[in-house]
Amino acid sequence: MANSSKLDPRVVKTRLNLRHALVFLMQSEKLDDISVQKITETAHITRGTFYLHYKDKHDFIRRAMQEIIDELFDNVMVTHDVDSIAEPVKVFSLNKAFDYIEKNSDIFTILLDRTQNNDFYRQLYTRLSDEMINYGKIMHDELDELDVPLKVQVAFMTSALLGLIAQWLNNGLIYTSRYMTSSVAKMLNAYSGEKLLLTSFFDYDVKPQIRL
Incomplete structure (x- = not known):
């Protein structure tokens, strides 16, 4: 924690x-x-x-879920140096995220089941959104203009990633974490093309590999 x-x-x-x-x-x-x-x-x-x-059950549940989220982000956020920015920026490592969730799939499968529990999803959604918004503000002058409000971009990407993770878990992890990282990287690259967009918040290291 x-x-x-x-x-x-x-x-x-x-x-x-x-x-x-x-x-x-x-x-x-x-x-x-x-x-x-x-x-x-x-x-x-x-x-x-x-x-x-x-204090009570609700206090325990809220804090327990927040601790799980804090531990996730402690494991997946990495820093990058940007020449034009004085301080390193924090980005979200897809490799680390899919690896961590795969290793702790018993916990995340249950907590991301929104039919049983929506509180964890909301807390995780808020944390991921906040991290992405902070990145977007710091990198504002570096990112290419997309003419779409920052919060709209954040809502789209946060919902897409969490929805994908939930489906991956619900389907019994039929794809490896490496394959999931590679797949998301391909989609992000197809979306951003040659532009530097908010999608650069998601960091990944993808090498040629055989689907497992």
Whole structure:
């Protein structure tokens, strides 16, 4: 989790156990039907310990989902140097993202199932949008003019990527993470052509490969 190094290892372990318990319960129950008692029993901790860390179930769920999102972005955001900009810019590595989601597919398959839980999707959508908007503002003078409002471009790309990831998970990861990265890279290249557009927020390293 973000800033976990500053926390007591016992606190980190407790919160992680609670998160694992939540995801486990969501495999068979709707979020509204999962009680604090079920969460604590599954995590093998007391209700008293739970309330030392969280106000209530909703506070726990919100913070647990945010921690998962923070960990995702800690793993997938990389910095690039741009000659005309003083500070390095952060971009979203598709290679790292598909690899990370593939390795943690049990968690993301459940959390991105919008029929059961829309909160995680909304939080993830907001975070990805915010990162992309920030990139677009920093790179404004470098990007080619598209005559489409920044927020419209962001909404289009965020929805497309998250929808693709959700479908990939729901279909049982029938394509490898490398193949998914390569496919998205091809679509982004076809869309942007020779122009430097907001699509440059997505970073990738694609080598010739055989479809697996």
